[in-house]
Amino acid sequence: MNKILIAEDESAIANLIRTALDGPDYRCGVAADGLAACDLLEAEPFDLVLLDIMLPGADGYEVLDYCRALEVPVIFLTAKGTVEDRVKGLRLGAEDYITKPFELMELLARVETVLRRCGKTGRVLSLPPDIQIDTAGRTVRRGGVPVALTAKEYELLLLFVQNKNVALYRDRIYEKVWGESYLGDSRTVDLHIQRMRKKLGLEGRLVAVYKVGYRLEV
Ligand code: CA
Numbered sequence: 496m497n498k499i500l501i502a503e504d505e506s507a508i509a510n511l512i513r514t515a516l517d518g519p520d521y522r523c524g525v526a527a528d529g530l531a532a533c534d535l536l537e538a539e540p541f542d543l544v545l546l547d548i549m550l551p552g553a554d555g556y557e558v559l560d561y562c563r564a565l566e567v568p569v570i571f572l573t574a575k576g577t578v579e580d581r582v583k584g585l586r587l588g589a590e591d592y593i594t595k596p597f598e599l600m601e602l603l604a605r606v607e608t609v610l611r612r613c614g615k616t617g618r619v620l621s622l623p624p625d626i627q628i629d630t631a632g633r634t635v636r637r638g639g640v641p642v643a644l645t646a647k648e649y650e651l652l653l654l655f656v657q658n659k660n661v662a663l664y665r666d667r668i669y670e671k672v673w674g675e676s677y678l679g680d681s682r683t684v685d686l687h688i689q690r691m692r693k694k695l696g697l698e699g700r701l702v703a704v705y706k707v708g709y710r711l712e713v
């Protein structure tokens with residue numbers, strides 16, 4: 496079950512989307528202006544925001560900033576369909592962009608894809624050949640055998656699996672996993688990564704990148 500916030504001031508469209516999504520897989524909240532959307536995001540956790548750009552209160556670009564701070568993925572949903580608008584939305588960090596009018600089937604497919612890509616579905620993520628991560632149960636198995644990871648080790652693993660083959664900077668890793676600003680002490684990050692890597696037998700694949708941080712090679 497994923498929670499989706501629909502930030503849309505045209506109630507007909509908001510209702511249409513809500514009706515299409517509500518069910519066993521999704522539960523929706525609706526906000527008719529940007530400020531109400533931010534209030535809802537602050538009040539309860541959402542897995543995804545379908546965000547109209549032209550919103551009263553605070554516009555979609557402003558709400559996007561807020562979503563990014565909370566690390567909630569965003570799909571822009573808007574009548575602004577020029578290439579410039581699309582590029583601006585994606586540059587600012589939206590995961591996807593849907594232009595109105597749209598087909599509900601397309602919307603559903605994109606919602607599913609973004610949730611999966613962002614590790615928000617209850618599905619099992621796998622890291623071949625032998626590691627499975629059940630993001631709903633927060634459990635990790637290696638060759639079918641459960642591996643006990645600390646909360647930080649689990650978050651680190653998820654971060655690398657969601658960023659395969661990307662060199663991640665230590666400061667970004669620290670800020671993502673510890674939720675605080677990085678003050679330059681690399682030992683905390685290094686220690687946790689080394690322990691996680693050893694538990695999962697990733698020594699040859701989760702490699703140090705000189706002067707940067709680490710990269711999971713797949
Ligand atoms: Ca609007």
